Amino acid sequence: MAKSKYLPHIAYDSVIFGFSEGELKILIMEYHNTGLFALPGGFVETTENLNDAVLRGLRERTSITNIYLEQFYTFGDMSRFKPAVMQTLLEANGINVKGEYKWMLDRFVTVAYYALINYKDVTPQPDAISDSCEWYPLKKLPKLILDHKQIVDKAIQTLRDNLDRKLVGGNLLPKKFTMNELQKVYEAILGIKLRRTTFQRKMLAANVLKRHEKQFLGKAHKAPYLYSFKK
Amino acid sequence: MAKSKYLPHIAYDSVIFGFSEGELKILIMEYHNTGLFALPGGFVETTENLNDAVLRGLRERTSITNIYLEQFYTFGDMSRFKPAVMQTLLEANGINVKGEYKWMLDRFVTVAYYALINYKDVTPQPDAISDSCEWYPLKKLPKLILDHKQIVDKAIQTLRDNLDRKLVGGNLLPKKFTMNELQKVYEAILGIKLRRTTFQRKMLAANVLKRHEKQFLGKAHKAPYLYSFKK
DNA sequence: CATTATTGTCTCAATTTGTAACAATAATAA
C-alpha cells in the first residue's frame, strides 16, 4: 500500500467566523448530492506543521492570507467515529473507498480551530468534494454531521471567554471601523446588549485603538471617528 | 505487520500539578540510563476515547481516580519530531525499534492536558520504561525532551487564565483546608502575593465555599475555620 | 493573667463601572 500524503487518524476542523447584517455567521460546506453539512476541515501532510495545515485549508476556502486563527480544543471521542457518514460523502463523489482513500474511513481525532475574518474579504470556495461553502448565521445552522455542532458551540464559548482578555473583536471588521460597528461585533459575540458609553470608555482606556479621520456617511448627525487596532 | 493496539501519530502528555512546601510542583519522569526527562504521557488505544486514555495514564502514574483534568493545547509542529530521542529511550530499555515498536519513532501530534491533584494523595509510579516519576518544583525543572518545556509553560499560562473563571485552585488541596492554605495555592499559581483580607472577601463572596469546624493546631493564636468547595 | 501571633470582620479611601446628561455636530426641513 502506498503511503498516504497525509497523517492518518488526524484531522482538523475550522469554525470560520464572519460578521454581517449585525450577526455572527460561520462558513459551512454542503456536500454533493448528500444533503450533509459540515465544518470546513482537512488533513495534515506528513511533514507539515499542524497549524500550517489549517492555514493552508483556510486560504483555499477563503482566499485570505494573514488570518486570525486560534486552536481551541481537540475532539477525540469514539462517538465521533461514524465511517458510514464518511463513506456516503466519498461515494457521492465517485471515490472508491476500497482504494487509495480507504484511510478516510478510519477513526479520526480532530483538532478544532476558530478563525475571525472580515466578511467582505471572503469569496467562499468549495473544495473538490463539496458543492458549496456558504455563510450561515449561527442561529440558523443546518444540521451538521458528526459532532460538528458541539465543535461550533465550544468555539463560540471559547471566543466569548477570550474576547476581553485578547480584544480580538476587531478581526471581524475591516481595518478601519467606527466605535459603533465594534460594539455591534461585541454584542453579537456575547449575545447581550452593551451600554454605549461604557463600551466606548473601556475600549479607549484599553489603549489598543488608533483614531483616524471621521467617517462622513451623509447622515443627519455628527460623523463618527474611524478607528483601527494598534499592533 | 500486525496492527498496533494504539493509534499511530497521536500521543498525549500531561502536566500534573501538585502543591507542597508553598510551591507548585509537577510530576516528571526520568528514563532508565539516559538522563532524559519528560512529561508523563502515553498513547490512545484504537477504540478508546482520547480523554479516557489520559485518565487511564494518570491513574497508572498516581493511583488516583477522580482527577481534575483539563485539555489545553495540541502540539503539532514538525520541530517536535526527533526520532533519535525516542530511539534512545527505547533502546536504553532493550526495545527493538525495528520490530513491534517501530511506530513509536514516527512523527507524533500530542494533545496536552493539565491535572490538579492533592499532593499527599499521590505515590508516583514510574512506568515500564522509566526509572522514576518524581515531583519537581516548577522553578527547578530538569531539562526536558522535545518541546515539553513549552508544554509546561503553556499549561501554567492556561491555569492562570482559568484560575479566577473556574475557581479550580482547591483541587490542589485536601478536601478541607484553611483560607490561608487556599491563598498560598493562588499565590503559587499566579506568582504574586495577594492581600489577605481582599482574598478572603473575594472567596467568601464567590459563594463556592462551605465553612466547617475550626482547625485547632495548638498554635498560640485564633484557630482558623476549615473550608471545602461546594459542588 | 498579660503576651503573642493569627484570624475574621469592619471601615474608609481609591478605583472602577453604571447611568444619565449634555454639548457638538452633519445633514435635512422649514
Next chain:
DNA sequence: TTATTATTGTTACAAATTGAGACAATAATG
C-alpha cells in the same frame, strides 16, 4: 438662513467593587 433630528464624544455623578489598614476575638504560652 435657521430650526430640527439623530448620533456622537465627553463629562458628571452615583453605585459598586477593590485596596489598605484598623481592630477585636481568639488559642496557646510565659
